[in-house]
Amino acid sequence: MEFTALFLAIAITMLVVWYGSRTLALSLFAVVLIACVATFLHHATDALKLSF
């Protein structure tokens, strides 16, 4: 679900870059980047099912 939301947020940010204001686009980019890092850290703290 979080990945769907991230793809949607990026698509919206791209549309804002193409049609909207630069400041709004940069703000949206910052929010999406932080959300991506948070999602990665969430998955990086999962217990690993290692193959050995």
Add this chain to the structure above:
Amino acid sequence: MTSQRAIALNVLALHALAALLVAAFAAQLILGELPCPLCLLQRIMFALLAIGPILNIRFGPRPSHYALSLLAAVVGATVSTRQVLLHIMPGDPGFGTALFGYHYYTWALIGFIAAIVLLSLVLLFDRQFEKDPAAHSAPSVIAHVAVWLVIGLTAANVASTLLECGFKACADDPVEYELLKR
């Protein structure tokens, strides 16, 4: 390098990113291999990387636009490095089918590192940032195609990920589309 040449390079970069997202979709649809959570995050970082070039095409080249792409590439490289390390033990078959000897996440790591190097090289050319109102004209047809190709592929990923994961957390090792289950 003039502003016009820099914009042409950014259009080329968008086409390369679109080709990369198409290749990921091809592996998913032709080989029937669903992307894992980390694979999805790598696709997301490639899509986020495309925002810098779109900004450059719309508003003209600026160092801050390249900086955004650099940040996305660094996070993407971190994500793909983690997945490479998860499968680094001898005997581990890796996740998914290998393409030309490397798995998708290894190609992604190579792609993100290449992006970091290329972005750094393009930043060396100061003349592209000189203010010249006459130089920045309306985007060309090829630029429009590149931008809409990337936006379309990102929207297609919204639909694909929704089908794969449904309205809950994505499976670690997905084998079927959650919303298409009977």
